[in-house]
Amino acid sequence: MLILIMGLVIFFCVHSVRLVAPEWRASNMLQNGAMRWRIRFGMITLLATAFIIMGYMQMRMAPVWLWFPPVWTRHLAGLLMLVALFFVGSALVPNTTMKKKVGYPMLIAVKIWAFSHLISNGNLADIIVFGSFLIWSIVSFAVYRRRDRKAGVVRDQESGVQFDLAAFTFAMVSWFIMVFYLHEAVIGVSPLV
The missing domain is CATH 1.10.287 (Helix Hairpins)
Structure with missing residues (x-):
């Protein structure tokens, strides 16, 4: 530990x-x-x-099990991860609508990633890792947004559907790679099981 x-x-x-x-x-x-x-x-x-x-x-x-999540939480986590990866794509691709609206799509992606893994895993290691990432991302997002409001930051860059489609394509491709290969290769657990 x-x-x-x-x-x-x-x-x-x-x-x-x-x-x-x-x-x-x-x-x-x-x-x-x-x-x-x-x-x-x-x-x-x-x-x-x-x-x-x-x-x-x-x-x-x-493992130190704190609870045993129901099977449906894994399916919900898979869907939430697709949303999280869309926010990652929105952070990486310039001029996306999400970047213009929220300012910090990567922190939203971390929140969704951490939350989806918290609801679908129940041992102590998961609580420590994903709980700490969830708390950190919530605090960071709140501080950055408050700082931006105080400084009068206005996000007026031109956003377009083509940028949002690029972020969505990134989300779909990376989700399939993660689900069918990378998660098991790196973590040792298949999200399909």
């Missing part, structure tokens, strides 16, 4: 720098260069993600 907690703490600390110290982040990027900042950020994120996966896998070897 210690490796899992270490990974989560490192991950959330790194991903909360923009949340709690945006000026320090901006000055550091200016001083050292944006590319150097992104490389360091990426390396620390990879390390934290490896710790999270290793700790999660260790805890799954001797």
Whole structure:
């Protein structure tokens, strides 16, 4: 469990720098260069993600079950993941309607991903991982939106159906890859079972 907690703490600390110290982040990027900042950020994120996966896998070897979710929650989670991947696509593709409307579609994707996995899994490792991601994404989204309102941020970029279709295509393709191959290859559990 210690490796899992270490990974989560490192991950959330790194991903909360923009949340709690945006000026320090901006000055550091200016001083050292944006590319150097992104490389360091990426390396620390990879390390934290490896710790999270290793700790999660260790805890799954001797699971502590808190409840046994009904089968229908897995089907609901699959549908919610399609929605989450649409928000990921909306974050990655420029000028999407979701990016214009909500501003932070990636955080919405994390919320939906975490929630869908919480309702369909019932052991302690799942609660720790997905619960912490859900709390972090809710807090981050609220802080960013409040900060934007206070600063008077207006998102008036041109959005178009072609960008939304690209985000939807990304969601469909990545969902099929995840469901039929990647989830089992990486996590060791098929969502189809």
